[in-house]
Amino acid sequence: MHPRFEETAAILEARFAEGSAVPWTDDAFGSHAFAVFVVQYESCSVYRSLCDARGITPANLAAWTDIPAVPATAFKYFDFIDDGAGAPEATFRTSGTTRGDEARGRHLVPRLSLYRAALLAPLRAALMPDRGRARFISLIPNPVEVPDSSLSYMVGAAADTLAGGIDWLVDAAGAWSSETEAVCRRAAATGEPVVLLGTALAFQHAIERAARGEPSLGRLPDGSRVMETGGFKGATRHVSRDELHGGITSLTGIPAERIVNEYGMTELLSQLWEPVLVEGLAGRGVHRPAPWLRVRALDPVTLHPVPEGRDGILCFFDLANLGSVAHVLTEDVGSVVDGRVRLRGRAPGAEPRGCSRAMDELMSAAGQP
Amino acid sequence: MRRLGPGGQGVGAREASAGDVREACARLRAAGPELIRRSTDDIAGVLGVVGVRFLDSDDPLRREALERLPHESGLSPRMASEVLEGMASDWSAERLRRMLRAEFGDPRCLDRPTELNGRRLMAHGPGLCVQIVSGSVPGVGVHALLRSLLVKAPTLIKPGRGDELLTELFAQGLGEVDSGLAGALAVLRWRGGSEAIEREAMTAADVAIVYGSDATVGALRAMAPATTRVVGYHHRTGVALVGRDSEPDRAASDLARSVAFFDQRGCVCPHRTWVETGGPLDAMDFAARVAQAMAHLESSLPAAPLSPEEASALQQLRGTAELRAGASGGRVWHGGAAAPWTVIFEPDPVPGPTTLARGVRVHALQDLEVAGEALAPLGEHLQTVGYAGFGARLDRLMEIAGRSGASRVVPLRAMSFPPPWWLHDGRGPLLELVRWVEVEAER
Numbered sequence: 001m002h003p004r005f006e007e008t009a010a011i012l013e014a015r016f017a018e019g020s021a022v023p024w025t026d027d028a029f030g031s032h033a034f035a036v037f038v039v040q041y042e043s044c045s046v047y048r049s050l051c052d053a054r055g056i057t058p059a060n061l062a063a064w065t066d067i068p069a070v071p072a073t074a075f076k077y078f079d080f081i082d083d084g085a086g087a088p089e090a091t092f093r094t095s096g097t098t099r100g101d102e103a104r105g106r107h108l109v110p111r112l113s114l115y116r117a118a119l120l121a122p123l124r125a126a127l128m129p130d131r132g133r134a135r136f137i138s139l140i141p142n143p144v145e146v147p148d149s150s151l152s153y154m155v156g157a158a159a160d161t162l163a164g165g166i167d168w169l170v171d172a173a174g175a176w177s178s179e180t181e182a183v184c185r186r187a188a189a190t191g192e193p194v195v196l197l198g199t200a201l202a203f204q205h206a207i208e209r210a211a212r213g214e215p216s217l218g219r220l221p222d223g224s225r226v227m228e229t230g231g232f233k234g235a236t237r238h239v240s241r242d243e244l245h246g247g248i249t250s251l252t253g254i255p256a257e258r259i260v261n262e263y264g265m266t267e268l269l270s271q272l273w274e275p276v277l278v279e280g281l282a283g284r285g286v287h288r289p290a291p292w293l294r295v296r297a298l299d300p301v302t303l304h305p306v307p308e309g310r311d312g313i314l315c316f317f318d319l320a321n322l323g324s325v326a327h328v329l330t331e332d333v334g335s336v337v338d339g340r341v342r343l344r345g346r347a348p349g350a351e352p353r354g355c356s357r358a359m360d361e362l363m364s365a366a367g368q369p
Numbered sequence: 370m371r372r373l374g375p376g377g378q379g380v381g382a383r384e385a386s387a388g389d390v391r392e393a394c395a396r397l398r399a400a401g402p403e404l405i406r407r408s409t410d411d412i413a414g415v416l417g418v419v420g421v422r423f424l425d426s427d428d429p430l431r432r433e434a435l436e437r438l439p440h441e442s443g444l445s446p447r448m449a450s451e452v453l454e455g456m457a458s459d460w461s462a463e464r465l466r467r468m469l470r471a472e473f474g475d476p477r478c479l480d481r482p483t484e485l486n487g488r489r490l491m492a493h494g495p496g497l498c499v500q501i502v503s504g505s506v507p508g509v510g511v512h513a514l515l516r517s518l519l520v521k522a523p524t525l526i527k528p529g530r531g532d533e534l535l536t537e538l539f540a541q542g543l544g545e546v547d548s549g550l551a552g553a554l555a556v557l558r559w560r561g562g563s564e565a566i567e568r569e570a571m572t573a574a575d576v577a578i579v580y581g582s583d584a585t586v587g588a589l590r591a592m593a594p595a596t597t598r599v600v601g602y603h604h605r606t607g608v609a610l611v612g613r614d615s616e617p618d619r620a621a622s623d624l625a626r627s628v629a630f631f632d633q634r635g636c637v638c639p640h641r642t643w644v645e646t647g648g649p650l651d652a653m654d655f656a657a658r659v660a661q662a663m664a665h666l667e668s669s670l671p672a673a674p675l676s677p678e679e680a681s682a683l684q685q686l687r688g689t690a691e692l693r694a695g696a697s698g699g700r701v702w703h704g705g706a707a708a709p710w711t712v713i714f715e716p717d718p719v720p721g722p723t724t725l726a727r728g729v730r731v732h733a734l735q736d737l738e739v740a741g742e743a744l745a746p747l748g749e750h751l752q753t754v755g756y757a758g759f760g761a762r763l764d765r766l767m768e769i770a771g772r773s774g775a776s777r778v779v780p781l782r783a784m785s786f787p788p789p790w791w792l793h794d795g796r797g798p799l800l801e802l803v804r805w806v807e808v809e810a811e812r
Contacts (some may be wrong), residue, residue, distance in 0.1 A: 049695020071688035073722050078692055300680035302706040313681045331681045
């Protein structure tokens with residue numbers, strides 16, 4: 001590993017542990033970003049060659065925003081990791097897209113403690129601002145079953161620290177536990193609020209199961225809250241958010257003001273959260289990044305930042321990505337106001353117009369790095 | 370962000386309902402007998418009269434087409450004009466008659482029993498042909514309706530999004546010259562994937578022609594009764610092979626033109642190019658020349674502005690290509706924020722995001738004899754192979770390309786506009802539509 005990796009990681013972990021409530025100054029963020037860039041530039045030859053081609057090196061860097069961003073798509077084709085790193089502690093894979101036949105991206109993580117440090121404080125602030133511990137009920141599969149899911153890892157790691165026990169209700173194949181109803185009944189009997197975590201798709205399944213009279217989620221104690229994440233990528237269902245939340249409320253009794261959306265992606269180890277538990281429904285529709293994650297909305301043609309409040313493609317600089325690459329240009333569309341993001345949606349891949357086949361999907365059949 | 374290109378157009382144009390489709394199908398079927406009474410030659414003549422109106426600069430049809438096409442198709446005005454020119458030059462009676470001869474030998478077999486190769490045969494078009502076209506290449510809809518009308522099939526057509534204008538103008542023009550023939554044609558709009566409407570159409574058809582992605586074609590096919598003939602034109606792609614005897618500047622300029630045409634939306638547009646090495650040609654040098662030609666074309670044949678989604682996809686493509694270039698000795702040239710063209714030299718083909726909006730990958734090829742391996746992954750999606758510089762090895766090229774799935778092997782410059790009689794995806798498009806009847810005499 002790069003000689004400065006451990007030291008930089010330790011400094012960042014310590015800062016992440018201070019919590020996510022207080023924003024970082026531009027100077028503080030910038031100096032950490034520079035340290036991260038030095039490590040990544042010097043240790044990852046694929047990334048270095050891009051920086052060299054663009055004429056940006058640690059020696060001439062003026063601002064962190066000038067650090068070359070890699071396209072999120074590139075995670076499908078390259079491993080961004082220290083050339084001298086041994087086996088990573090984890091390999092997370094993206095879930096693929098609606099087109100299905102593409103290569104999946106992967107994110108190699110040399111040091112999971114940095115991920116844990118990055119995920120904990122924002123998750124606690126978003127889901128448990130008022131509680132030290134709570135029981136977790138997860139519709140996201142157990143990381144033991146799905147070791148390549150960064151989302152499963154997040155839930156597992158959060159549960160290890162913040163949960164007074166966790167029930168995993170859905171397995172890796174999407175099958176529901178026969179204990180589902182009993183788990184909800186037991187939780188209801190204790191009267192202690194729980195944290196219910198799942199993808200939008202899993203919640204939709206729960207709602208449909210209940211409608212068919214199959215065992216599904218039941219009422220949960222007052223004060224319980226929901227983490228809902230992800231859209232319907234790759235799925236055949238599309239329901240509006242209000243419909244989905246209405247369904248969750250009628251199943252569990254958890255009202256909309258305690259349903260929190262999480263926005264994350266495999267390529268980034270930090271997440272963004274809707275601050276609804278703190279700010280009420282005013283916090284709906286905006287996502288707050290951790291202080292160590294900065295987001296810019298860029299013009300898709302020029303890549304210049306668009307004015308505050310205007311839609312652009314989102315570009316992230318995530319210090320928690322120290323072990324891979326911190327600056328990532330996505331295809332997600334949204335606007336940024338005061339550091340917070342209003343997501344417009346995901347516009348991946350602009351289906352090719354016309355009758356031309358997206359031929360490179362064909363070439364990608366064996367396309368893992 | 371601004372939203373440009375197809376998708377915005379047609380706002381306000383009425384979308385058909387399943388009831389509209391049902392009604393149109395009944396009306397079209399009733400128009401069948403009138404169509405059958407006409408001779409094929411006469412029909413070709415009338416269609417040609419309408420077709421050439423799109424080439425006559427004084428004709429209001431052409432003027433309207435040129436005025437509205439850039440907006441409705443999302444192509445630059447210059448490109449839209451070239452596309453119209455290229456497409457409509459195949460809509461003349463002479464070209465249509467040549468297509469009929471190419472497929473039937475003696476097209477009178479569509480009018481009456483005819484002696485063909487010692488057999489007594491007659492060809493019948495379907496009582497109702499439904500054409501569901503997708504894709505935004507302008508003119509494809511007109512080509513499609515010409516085919517079915519030529520075999521005397523009353524035709525319901527749903528043009529692709531961005532291709533409504535020419536299809537509708539053609540129908541309008543037909544109405545102006547021949548109301549009988551126009552009564553056998555209905556152009557309806559609906560949003561592709563509208564299941565109730567498409568089921569209605571697929572159920573009503575005797576023969577259905579469907580264009581679209583593999584998924585679209587599959588879904589439509591599944592809607593048709595077992596007795597309905599469904600011809601699917603699924604997604605395809607083009608490639609270019611540049612032989613070692615090419616004149617590099619000319620080949621690069623021809624290739625650039627074929628990449629740029631339709632802003633690379635066509636299945637005839639090349640996405641990857643293999644340059645045969647082992648002679649005077651250097652693949653990277655060739656790629657540089659293509660880049661130069663692409664830049665040059667921006668002034669004579671400008672690209673349309675990209676939608677935000679396309680612009681975003683292009684950033685992913687370019688960024689990934691730059692990473693690849695650094696990692697494995699390739700190179701990337703592109704038009705920056707000013708122009709969407711992108712030329713990527715990668716010595717060997719490697720997976721990467723799809724090129725779009727005038728993007729092409731250039732690879733080295735040791736020898737034509739190993740081209741089959743390079744093309745193999747494209748399989749059933751390969752369609753057009755553009756070439757230059759194979760001299761006496763042309764038959765060999767055809768054999769190899771054909772084995773790899775191609776159905777069309779043409780000079781680089783000719784890739785964009787296949788003639789009406791081309792073997793669309795390997796089959797005669799008119800023959801696909803008809804049913805033959807043979808009579809055997811008593812002896």
